[in-house]
Amino acid sequence: MVVDASGVKASLGILISGRGSNMAALIEASRAADCPYEVILVASNNPDAPGLDFARAAGIATFAHSHKGLTREAHDAIIDAALREAGVRYVALAGYMRILSSGFIAGWADHILNIHPSLLPKYKGLDTHARALAAGDPEAGCSVHLVTPELDDGEVIAQARIPILPGDSAADLAARILPEEHRLYPEALAAYIRAHG
Ligand code: GRF
Numbered sequence: 001m002v003v004d005a006s007g008v009k010a011s012l013g014i015l016i017s018g019r020g021s022n023m024a025a026l027i028e029a030s031r032a033a034d035c036p037y038e039v040i041l042v043a044s045n046n047p048d049a050p051g052l053d054f055a056r057a058a059g060i061a062t063f064a065h066s067h068k069g070l071t072r073e074a075h076d077a078i079i080d081a082a083l084r085e086a087g088v089r090y091v092a093l094a095g096y097m098r099i100l101s102s103g104f105i106a107g108w109a110d111h112i113l114n115i116h117p118s119l120l121p122k123y124k125g126l127d128t129h130a131r132a133l134a135a136g137d138p139e140a141g142c143s144v145h146l147v148t149p150e151l152d153d154g155e156v157i158a159q160a161r162i163p164i165l166p167g168d169s170a171a172d173l174a175a176r177i178l179p180e181e182h183r184l185y186p187e188a189l190a191a192y193i194r195a196h197g
Helices: 023-029 050-057 072-086 102-106 128-134 169-195
Strands: 011-017 037-044 063-064 092-093 112-116 139-146 154-163
Touching: 011 023, 011 050, 011 072, 023 037, 023 050, 023 169, 037 050, 037 072, 050 063, 063 072, 063 169, 072 102, 092 102, 092 169, 112 169, 128 169, 139 169, 154 169
Parallel strands: 011 037, 011 092, 037 063, 092 112
Antiparallel strands: 112 139, 139 154
């Protein structure tokens, strides 16, 4: 079964800053006939983001505009205009290394999601794996959540967990959690879009 009653997939825009492996997982998943979203734009604040090359090679429109020299609001307005011009309905943040202005987020309320490499509400922000290790946590993981103006604070809609093993480094955790991210994000986003239209 497909998507909505008319068989139309929801248009998804993905924001990236770097390698874009989560973006690639979302693109890959979107090709399934029963996936409720279609990736129509990949946008970045980093014109050199390697993920942009992957998106282009996959035949997806890309947009890049550096944030350098711009206020946060001015840059967000440029990204917002690109998303709206393309006809985006949902936005997926996938390694977008910019804090978004509250005005931007308000404009996409309930239509913008993020993947974060921790078991939220633990370890908002950066260096999540090192912080989980330093705390002596027995497990780590990743969370898909709605984006609200407060950093990494919106409702968590899905999580994946892995055990922390003796001798694990932050790099070990990152390497074991990343495949979980690639599985979780497409699945959680599809479920969210199916439920919300
Ligand atoms: C991922 O670990 C994601 O959870 C975090 O930033 C990283 C992005 O990696 N938000 P990639 O660009 O998707 O490969």
